[in-house]
Amino acid sequence: MTVTSRNGKRLTPDQVQSATFPMARLGRRGYDEEHVRAFCALVQRELVTLLNEKAALWEEVDRLRRRVLGDPDEQPGYRLEDGHIQAVRILSNAQQTADRYVADAQQYSRHLAEDARRRRDQVLAEAREHAERVLEEAHRQATHAAEMAISEPEILTSGDRRELTAELAYLRTFSDVYRTHLRAYLEALLRNVEEWERTEKSAIAAARADLPFLPADRLP
Amino acid sequence: MDIQRLKESFARVAMHGDAVPLFFYSDLFLRHPEARDLFPVSMAAQRDRLVHALAKIVSDVDNLDELAVYLQGLGRDHRKFGTVAEHYPWVGTSLLATLAHFNGPDWTPEVAADWKAAYELVAQVMIAAANDDAGTRPPFWEATVLAHELRRFDIATFRLATTEQLDYLPGQSVSMESAERPRIWRFYSMANAPRDDLTMDFHVRMIDGGALSMVLTRGLDVGAKLRLGPPVGALTYDTGPGRDVLLVAGSTGLAPLKAIIEQVAALDEPPSAHLFFGARTVDGLYDLADLEKMAAGYPWLTVIPAVSSDPSFSGELGRLPDVIARHGSWRDHDAYVSGPTSMVEATATQLTALGVPPGQIHVEDFGWSEP
Numbered sequence: 001m002t003v004t005s006r007n008g009k010r011l012t013p014d015q016v017q018s019a020t021f022p023m024a025r026l027g028r029r030g031y032d033e034e035h036v037r038a039f040c041a042l043v044q045r046e047l048v049t050l051l052n053e054k055a056a057l058w059e060e061v062d063r064l065r066r067r068v069l070g071d072p073d074e075q076p077g078y079r080l081e082d083g084h085i086q087a088v089r090i091l092s093n094a095q096q097t098a099d100r101y102v103a104d105a106q107q108y109s110r111h112l113a114e115d116a117r118r119r120r121d122q123v124l125a126e127a128r129e130h131a132e133r134v135l136e137e138a139h140r141q142a143t144h145a146a147e148m149a150i151s152e153p154e155i156l157t158s159g160d161r162r163e164l165t166a167e168l169a170y171l172r173t174f175s176d177v178y179r180t181h182l183r184a185y186l187e188a189l190l191r192n193v194e195e196w197e198r199t200e201k202s203a204i205a206a207a208r209a210d211l212p213f214l215p216a217d218r219l220p
Numbered sequence: 221m222d223i224q225r226l227k228e229s230f231a232r233v234a235m236h237g238d239a240v241p242l243f244f245y246s247d248l249f250l251r252h253p254e255a256r257d258l259f260p261v262s263m264a265a266q267r268d269r270l271v272h273a274l275a276k277i278v279s280d281v282d283n284l285d286e287l288a289v290y291l292q293g294l295g296r297d298h299r300k301f302g303t304v305a306e307h308y309p310w311v312g313t314s315l316l317a318t319l320a321h322f323n324g325p326d327w328t329p330e331v332a333a334d335w336k337a338a339y340e341l342v343a344q345v346m347i348a349a350a351n352d353d354a355g356t357r358p359p360f361w362e363a364t365v366l367a368h369e370l371r372r373f374d375i376a377t378f379r380l381a382t383t384e385q386l387d388y389l390p391g392q393s394v395s396m397e398s399a400e401r402p403r404i405w406r407f408y409s410m411a412n413a414p415r416d417d418l419t420m421d422f423h424v425r426m427i428d429g430g431a432l433s434m435v436l437t438r439g440l441d442v443g444a445k446l447r448l449g450p451p452v453g454a455l456t457y458d459t460g461p462g463r464d465v466l467l468v469a470g471s472t473g474l475a476p477l478k479a480i481i482e483q484v485a486a487l488d489e490p491p492s493a494h495l496f497f498g499a500r501t502v503d504g505l506y507d508l509a510d511l512e513k514m515a516a517g518y519p520w521l522t523v524i525p526a527v528s529s530d531p532s533f534s535g536e537l538g539r540l541p542d543v544i545a546r547h548g549s550w551r552d553h554d555a556y557v558s559g560p561t562s563m564v565e566a567t568a569t570q571l572t573a574l575g576v577p578p579g580q581i582h583v584e585d586f587g588w589s590e591p
Binding site for chain 2: 044047048051052055058059062084085087088089091092095096098099102103106107109110111113114117120128
């Protein structure tokens with residue numbers, strides 16, 4: 001989406017006219033729903049602001065009209081009611097800002113979680129694939145070792161013995177290859193986890209540092 | 221009271237959308253700052269709720285019988301939020317101020333009198349219902365976490381003990397609030413039939429970005445306190461017909477069905493029951509070990525796990541509606557279905573297509589979708 005609006009920035013008619021949206025993901029029709037919803041929220045916010053302004057202006061016009069007509073209650077000076085309406089407006093703005101912060105934080109955490117879930121599925125799929133490859137390779141090498149064991153010229157024994165020797169060679173090699181791969185894989189995995197923990201710790205520290213106005217023990 | 225005039229003035233206000241509840245709550249909090257504590261930090265969902273409730277009251281104002289039932293429910297519901305009779309006039313003052321503000325020049329003394337009378341009636345019905353309710357049960361139940369177990373990175377089960385007795389029917393749920401997320405209430409089903417020791421089990425699955433589910437899955441320690449609202453829900457076991465039972469659970473939708481199994485197990489002559497427990501992948505069958513233990517102990521119970529997108533699984537493969545269709549027509553069964561929205565809808569449609577009469581299909585929609 002090309003339109004963004006933050007505190008203070010107002011939505012203009014030409015921004016609405018020239019709004020563009022990315023297409024939905026493969027397999028779904030039309031625009032990406034999330035972007036369209038976000039845009040509708042912007043438009044709604046703008047309309048609320050405009051209607052609020054209109055209501056405030058109407059009150060101002062009414063007050064001025066009565067003052068012009070000489071209403072004794074409407075002579076220049078401070079009016080309690082004006083102050084209240086103004087306070088309502090300020091509090092409403094503050095509440096909307098708070099709502100936006102909460103919504104942003106929730107959206108951020110949703111994206112993070114979705115991303116983590118996707119990455120987890122990916123890692124699991126890769127691990128499964130890796131395991132299959134390791135098994136295949138161990139089998140290939142072990143078969144080869146078994147063949148070698150039989151073809152050794154100095155072993156001249158009965159058929160049974162030859163078979164056992166071959167199987168022993170197969171299993172020994174299979175387990176060696178498998179163990180080596182497994183160790184390498186687990187070590188890589190551990191390094192991964194350590195790195196992950198380090199980045200997580202520094203990310204949390206950074207997040208705390210970014211929020212000096214909150215006591216640290218209130219953070220998740 | 222001129223009902224037509226009331227409706228017209230509400231229509232004039234309602235077109236201002238979110239600006240109306242925004243003004244209302246700001247006005248309320250300015251007049252009574254102590255009322256702010258009764259609400260969550262983000263008020264966005266709260267504003268929608270207020271507008272919906274007002275719209276319903278105004279549209280049903282000429283159907284007083286139905287409106288009274290709705291308002292009585294609303295009055296009882298508000299007890300757990302800490303609402304007391306003293307708060308109602310506060311709301312009335314701010315409501316009238318809001319309506320006056322948005323009606324502008326159309327806010328005549330007659331319209332004001334209509335609204336004042338209407339609100340007083342609404343408040344009276346709500347307060348009366350809340351008072352009646354107070355005679356029978358507390359506004360909420362305090363509960364302590366006795367055990368918590370993370371079954372998968374995003375699925376947990378936990379056990380609570382309440383300090384006061386909470387009577388419910390197997391299959392029902394309660395709303396829950398944690399001090400970690402004040403004033404945010406979400407519904408969870410009990411996973412067991414009522415026990416004498418006041419303990420209850422819950423299954424919870426983390427919703428991405430979910431306000432409370434994150435706390436309940438990953439942030440709940442033994443000893444933590446929760447508040448529970450009164451039990452609700454109509455997914456309860458119908459003992460009358462004595463038909464055989466089909467239970468279809470998607471993910472943590474299992475909880476209420478497990479409670480129903482416990483209830484059936486206590487019957488003198490339990491009917492035959494089939495439980496289909498489905499997930500996307502094998503690790504989503506988070507409670508299978510316990511279910512198999514139950515099946516081993518109950519000869520009338522058959523547990524069939526199913527996985528939709530994990531070919532390495534040796535059991536049933538496919539989505540739950542397809543899997544149950546492979547196992548029979550279920551026409552003579554009472555069916556209880558619980559889980560994610562899409563799964564519940566698809567299963568109910570499948571059962572209807574298989575010829576199960578609508579009166580025999582009971583569903584509970586957990587309101588989230590499978591990621």
